[in-house]
Amino acid sequence: MKNKTALLFLIAALYVLILGTLFGLLASLQYSLPDFLKELIPLNKMRPLHTTTVISWIILSATGSIYFYISKVEHLSLFSFKLQKVHLGIFMLTGIAIYVSLVFGKMEGREYLAFTPILTIPILLGWFLFGINYFKTIRKHVVNWPIYFWMWGTGIVFIIYHLCEAYLWLIPSFRTHFIKDTIVQWKSYGSFVGSWNMLVYGIAIYVMSKIKNDVSLARGKKVFFFYFLGLSNLMLGWAHHTYFVPTLPWIRYLSYGVSMTEWILLIHIIYSWKKSLTKKEKQDNSMAYKFLMAADFWVFINLIIALLISIPAINLFTHGTHITVAHSMGTTIGINTSILLASLFFIVSKVKGEVIMFQKLKKVYYVFNSSLLVFFSVLLFAGAKKANWMFFEKNTSFSMMQDSLYLTYIAFFVFGLVLATSITILAITLLKVLHKAYKKEATSTL
């Protein structure tokens, strides 16, 4: 079955990934060279450009992967191919409008959603169309849904909800109460990330079960138990972001209780899968397999960090420092991007009819992971220094503390550059195959 639109989602996602890393590099440069081009590319423009673009990478690649799996791997007839095209069209046009909004300084929004709020309406419309297409297709064709179908459905519904919630500040009764406003804002962000994780982790389980050729991996009681635990976490476990905002203690208590169990979920599933893999299966889909293993490693590292910083006594010192950034980079690059790259390598093997062998991209793979590890460690170090400054250095100004981190920021940029280069090489490799596949589908009459 043809599905050019799914390929276009993935092609757009990879271009956006390259662009997002470039914006990230330019933003990181300002930490070591604060005066450099600050009027031309100030951080108050570069940061929203970077964050919006990398979030778009996650959303587009996850959405494109799901459309591809449904139509080209599961061979289900989509409820409406027209809706899928409209969905892509809306996302592309809104993406352009967002860049115009950010470049020309029309930024009436908030952190992570800095663009003018009206542009969220078409984004929501795109998600509604995706939801209609997804649920209508799956309900019609699938009984006894494997876990990934539940996870993708949950992700779509909760993304719509939390995207709306992120704009409650437009209502005066929220906006005027600063503490409540801050709490609700960060509640929506935390749960929004949990929602896209439902899409991404669902993809991880899907690719695993396909590599292993065993759908029972996604149907067991244990898997569903972890899914419900993850869902509870998505709903109630966001408040570690706001432990020190002076709100009512019960909100913070509740969050402490349910915090971070979601990580245990994924590491458990991936380990169970890895244990049972045969050697022959490992040789299939080798780049996809390697990236799932990389995600496995990053889940382990981030699990430790996440569990530690969810303890209020530790969060007191780490909150507001680069340790939080290290955690978010570790999860968005190490876990989300690794899983999504695994998905793309899996898809490429399907469209090409042959697997991209690990040997071919071995060096790039190791450079990606090792540069990310150093980049991550540099941020942990910077965070530890800032925590020490916040609580124990009485006579040092913020500016002096930043100056003392000069070499750290240089390392942050250099390893960011190496990481961005490896990501670009991987993206170009995937783009070449996807472009060919798109042309082939466009000229095919079937």
Added chain:
Amino acid sequence: MQQTKSKYNIIIIVVLISIFCMYNVVIYTSKECAAPIKLTTKALEGQKIWQNNNCWSCHQIYGLGGYLGPDLTNVFSNPNKGENYIKAFLNSGVKSMPKFNFSEAEKEALVAFLQQIDSTGYYPNKEAIIKPNGWVEILYKDEK
């Protein structure tokens, strides 16, 4: 058998979503703290300027925001900083801070916003008490 399994899954999801709805209603409607502070019209104007210029890209409030500039939660009440310091910085363009051209009224609005934020609490919460179970009792501003 399979249908029964799906039914159980749906029941669990319905229960979780019901809890989630009640939880949200409580968060959205309850008082956020013992003594909530409502932003004045002038402070709301300052908040708008803060958003329109993406001040959170570099600065933090309660440790939430960017890392290039300092946290501004208690900049207003800091004995070495305060209102004049904030106003002087706004259009100075020193170091990584872009050179803004705020009018006097805009500067006043930003100061009013920061002043009201300052009145809500402390960050970093240096007098917080760490409990043996890992919990932290934070110091609220109206407790002092």
